[in-house]
Amino acid sequence: MKKAILIGVAGGTGSGKTSMARNIVKDFDPKEVVIIEQDSYYHDLSHIPLEIRGHHNFDHPDAYDFVRLKEDMRKLLDGVEVNIPVYDYKTHTRSQTQVQHVGGHKIIVLEGIMVLYDNELRDMMDIKIYIETAPDIRFIRRLKRDIYQRGRTVDSVINQYLETVRPMHEQFIEPTKKYADIIIPEGGHNTVAIDLFKTKVRSLLQHLDQ
Numbered sequence: 001m002k003k004a005i006l007i008g009v010a011g012g013t014g015s016g017k018t019s020m021a022r023n024i025v026k027d028f029d030p031k032e033v034v035i036i037e038q039d040s041y042y043h044d045l046s047h048i049p050l051e052i053r054g055h056h057n058f059d060h061p062d063a064y065d066f067v068r069l070k071e072d073m074r075k076l077l078d079g080v081e082v083n084i085p086v087y088d089y090k091t092h093t094r095s096q097t098q099v100q101h102v103g104g105h106k107i108i109v110l111e112g113i114m115v116l117y118d119n120e121l122r123d124m125m126d127i128k129i130y131i132e133t134a135p136d137i138r139f140i141r142r143l144k145r146d147i148y149q150r151g152r153t154v155d156s157v158i159n160q161y162l163e164t165v166r167p168m169h170e171q172f173i174e175p176t177k178k179y180a181d182i183i184i185p186e187g188g189h190n191t192v193a194i195d196l197f198k199t200k201v202r203s204l205l206q207h208l209d210q
């Protein structure tokens with residue numbers, strides 16, 4: 001029997017996935033909740049020259065290590081502790097000395113642009129959410145994040161958005177909303193949807209404890 005519930009929160013870059021994830025679980029016991037970013041499972045690019053890594057397509061399904069991601073999610077649902085990679089967005093590599101120890105949580109929230117892409121991963125989820133936000137809002141949020149948090153330049157963010165982010169969203173990400181249990185506009189700002197999901201999570205937890 002599963003020892004935890006898995007909630008998938010998908011949506012395009014800058015859609016508000018992280019805000020939604022945090023708001024869904026903020027009223028639960030912090031010891032029972034963990035939010036995992038799918039971006040932690042980017043493939044390590046240390047084998048590629050640094051000046052070339054920035055041109056890698058990070059918005060294609062092949063950019064992610066789905067094999068390890070699914071293996072870790074299965075273990076967590078079985079109550080087994082796992083070591084989640086720590087990813088460095090500036091060098092596009094995994095840390096060789098640090099990992100995130102996760103285990104023993106009853107509520108696992110997996111958020112990322114591709115969390116609804118893989119059918120085996122979807123089948124593990126108890127709730128599947130897709131956050132839908134206007135493209136201009138998503139781009140502005142990504143621009144600010146990449147500049148202030150990831151050390152990118154304005155030109156590099158714009159070029160990446162036009163070359164890979166936008167076409168990959170249309171080809172791979174937006175189509176996954178058909179797999180969602182519910183599509184939510186405006187992410188973490190949708191208080192009605194958040195309250196409904198908290199009620200659903202409490203119901204799932206009751207069945208988990210029986």
